[in-house]
Amino acid sequence: MEKVNLITSRTVVLPVENVDTDQIIPARFLKATSKIGLGQHLFADWRFDAQGKPKADFILNRPEAAGANVLVAGDNFGCGSSREHAPWALHDYGFRAVVSTSIADIFRNNALKNGLIPVVVDGAVHARLLAAPGGSVTISVEDQTLTLADGTRASFPIDPFARFCLLNGLDELDFLLAQEPAIAAFEKRRAG
Amino acid sequence: MGAVVVTGRGRPPRARVTRMKPRTMFEKIWEAHLVRAASADTPAILYVDLHLIHEVTSPQAFTWLREKNLKVRRPERTVATMDHSTPTTPRGRDGKIAVLDNAAALQIAALEKNCADFGIELHPLGTEGQGIVHVIGPELGLTQPGAIIVCGDSHTSTHGAFGALAFGIGTSEVSHVLATQSLLQQPPKTLAVTVEGTLRPGVTAKDLILAVIARLGIGGGTGYVIEYRGSAIRALSMEERMTVCNMSIEAGARAGMIAPDETTFAYLEGRPRAPQGADWDQAVAAWRSLPSDAGAAFDREEKFDAASLEPMITYGTNPGMGIAIGGPIPAPSNATAEKALAYMGLTGEKQLLGHKIDVVFIGSCTNSRLSDLRAAAGIFKGRKVAEGVRVLVVPGSQAIKKAAEAEGLDRVFREAGADWREAGCSMCIAMNGDQLKPGQYAVSTSNRNFEGRQGAGGRTFLASPVTAAASAITGRVTDARELV
Numbered sequence: 001m002e003k004v005n006l007i008t009s010r011t012v013v014l015p016v017e018n019v020d021t022d023q024i025i026p027a028r029f030l031k032a033t034s035k036i037g038l039g040q041h042l043f044a045d046w047r048f049d050a051q052g053k054p055k056a057d058f059i060l061n062r063p064e065a066a067g068a069n070v071l072v073a074g075d076n077f078g079c080g081s082s083r084e085h086a087p088w089a090l091h092d093y094g095f096r097a098v099v100s101t102s103i104a105d106i107f108r109n110n111a112l113k114n115g116l117i118p119v120v121v122d123g124a125v126h127a128r129l130l131a132a133p134g135g136s137v138t139i140s141v142e143d144q145t146l147t148l149a150d151g152t153r154a155s156f157p158i159d160p161f162a163r164f165c166l167l168n169g170l171d172e173l174d175f176l177l178a179q180e181p182a183i184a185a186f187e188k189r190r191a192g
Numbered sequence: 193m194g195a196v197v198v199t200g201r202g203r204p205p206r207a208r209v210t211r212m213k214p215r216t217m218f219e220k221i222w223e224a225h226l227v228r229a230a231s232a233d234t235p236a237i238l239y240v241d242l243h244l245i246h247e248v249t250s251p252q253a254f255t256w257l258r259e260k261n262l263k264v265r266r267p268e269r270t271v272a273t274m275d276h277s278t279p280t281t282p283r284g285r286d287g288k289i290a291v292l293d294n295a296a297a298l299q300i301a302a303l304e305k306n307c308a309d310f311g312i313e314l315h316p317l318g319t320e321g322q323g324i325v326h327v328i329g330p331e332l333g334l335t336q337p338g339a340i341i342v343c344g345d346s347h348t349s350t351h352g353a354f355g356a357l358a359f360g361i362g363t364s365e366v367s368h369v370l371a372t373q374s375l376l377q378q379p380p381k382t383l384a385v386t387v388e389g390t391l392r393p394g395v396t397a398k399d400l401i402l403a404v405i406a407r408l409g410i411g412g413g414t415g416y417v418i419e420y421r422g423s424a425i426r427a428l429s430m431e432e433r434m435t436v437c438n439m440s441i442e443a444g445a446r447a448g449m450i451a452p453d454e455t456t457f458a459y460l461e462g463r464p465r466a467p468q469g470a471d472w473d474q475a476v477a478a479w480r481s482l483p484s485d486a487g488a489a490f491d492r493e494e495k496f497d498a499a500s501l502e503p504m505i506t507y508g509t510n511p512g513m514g515i516a517i518g519g520p521i522p523a524p525s526n527a528t529a530e531k532a533l534a535y536m537g538l539t540g541e542k543q544l545l546g547h548k549i550d551v552v553f554i555g556s557c558t559n560s561r562l563s564d565l566r567a568a569a570g571i572f573k574g575r576k577v578a579e580g581v582r583v584l585v586v587p588g589s590q591a592i593k594k595a596a597e598a599e600g601l602d603r604v605f606r607e608a609g610a611d612w613r614e615a616g617c618s619m620c621i622a623m624n625g626d627q628l629k630p631g632q633y634a635v636s637t638s639n640r641n642f643e644g645r646q647g648a649g650g651r652t653f654l655a656s657p658v659t660a661a662a663s664a665i666t667g668r669v670t671d672a673r674e675l676v
């Protein structure tokens with residue numbers, strides 16, 4: 001995995017609560033056997049009409065969203081299915097962080113394994129982000145902070161091990177593989 | 193088991209049994225699977241007893257295994273089936289189910305190859321053991337009390353009905369389990385959902401769980417494992433318990449569990465993969481120690497009165513937007529709720545009862561088991577589906593299909609004018625050919641009513657099999673109690 005620490009970007013604001021993984025990437029795009037290129041299907045049914053034409057009023061289709069890689073969304077982002085295709089699609093599209101007042105468990109776990117930072121902030125900070133779409137923010141994984149353009153700083157929680165992996169570009173699987181002796185010992189203990 | 197502590201100095205050692213802190217069932221299972229406990233820097237490492245895989249969320253995991261030149265550590269602990277992208281259309285003359293979608297065919301071929309290359313048991317399309325992953329696990333007796341069960345699918349919570357700790361994982365974690373039979377996990381919090389009393393006639397397990405989710409909200413269980421408790425839960429059959437645990441994730445809880453009891457043991461006894469003979473007795477004895485100890489502390493508790501529950505139906509675009517079937521549609525309280533009502537074409541509507549529908553879907557890992565089909569057939573028998581309404585009845589597994597046909601349920605459905613299908617996820621998830629057309633309304637026994645879940649532009653009302661069947665007959669959202 002690539003190392004991830006500082007992200008500085010304008011925000012894209014999607015002020016919808018309970019954005020579920022079926023919206024992030026509809027199921028018909030899960031027939032892929034690779035994770036490459038899923039960004040083209042990100043928010044497919046919100047981005048495109050039935051003929052596949054971009055819907056002009058959807059935020060990602062507006063010029064000001066181009067190049068922004070921090071998504072600010074409503075409460076309970078990423079609920080629903082366990083499809084890792086959701087963070088794959090967001091990351092492939094160019095997003096590096098998702099900011100909300102809460103983020104669903106499985107999505108958060110999946111995101112952290114793919115260099116997409118789940119940032120949970122309190123209602124007051126969230127309200128300021130919603131009120132200033134396109135504003136610049138800086139997210140630091142090391143300091144666990146999100147800094148607004150005016151210098152206001154909010155801290156966010158992140159699992160210490162996931163943080164360590166992000167900062168050092170480590171893959172959790174490699175860590176688990178290194179635990180082989182402990183796993184073998186557990187199996188032996190159980191076989192008793 | 194009490195820890196034995198030796199005390200006393202200079203005197204003969206005296207054994208004293210210290211009283212252990214009462215533990216929840218979750219804590220017991222968690223602790224019994226710790227390869228390594230969590231530390232300040234690292235999450236716990238949990239050993240996985242049973243890993244279920246299907247064609248959609250596993251291919252990338254096998255690719256990474258190959259890239260890293262890894263083997264599957266315990267192939268005998270992984271079982272594969274095909275369900276999500278597979279068609280459920282009737283078999284051809286050759287007795288085979290044709291897969292016409294190229295991408296789905298590739299996914300199926302990939303799973304076949306991965307299972308063959310890595311030595312994993314596979315239940316291929318159309319074979320006896322095939323079906324929805326959360327239906328076949330219990331059916332085969334693979335799902336057992338006290339186990340940790342994972343699958344790249346959020347409805348893995350279903351298996352918690354047996355007193356297992358079962359939760360959905362992402363594809364990266366699928367690769368972790370394949371390679372190491374272990375997972376890194378942070379301990380969740382515990383939530384007791386206590387339901388006391390007796391459900392009234394016509395109120396089903398589906399209504400119970402929809403009512404729980406309506407109260408908790410779609411994110412209300414985030415960070416928790418739910419244990420369902422109380423007399424109303426104890427009175428449920430295993431199939432009903434699975435319906436309840438299945439939808440735990442719709443309140444944001446990764447797992448839902450119910451303590452094993454005589455109902456659990458009776459269901460499991462004699463199933464092909466359940467312990468047999470002396471092993472069975474030993475297993476049951478161990479399973480009896482699983483229920484939460486008296487006085488065990490939960491981080492939170494929510495209480496429900498079973499007798500006050502009504503048949504439920506959802507009106508919005510998440511499963512938390514549920515109401516009693518005869519109740520009013522709540523006025524939208526914010527922009528998200530307004531958006532949901534607009535999507536559903538219900539802006540300004542007062543109630544759902546009597547709302548015209550186009551499709552009825554009876555199936556999914558929530559409600560596709562034999563008892564669900566029997567309940568629906570009870571409504572269909574001697575009646576006809578309303579003109580213009582399309583009805584799909586999709587058994588959860590090939591075994592259920594066979595059992596239903598042996599009872600003649602398929603004939604009841606066909607004579608009423610419904611389609612009787614092969615086993616699979618079908619219209620629960622619009623990726624296998626079964627889907628709603630834009631704007632269509634469906635009453636569905638599945639678990640998700642998200643925008644487009646059953647087809648782009650489709651609109652889903654989630655309800656029980658009897659509500660779905662009754663609505664099929666009238667062509668409108670119907671309280672089944674009016675038909676009986």
Ligand code: SF4
Pocket residue numbers: 275276324325326345347556557558616617620621638639
């Ligand atoms: S029936 Fe639906 S919810 Fe269940 S596993 Fe299949 S797609 Fe998922």
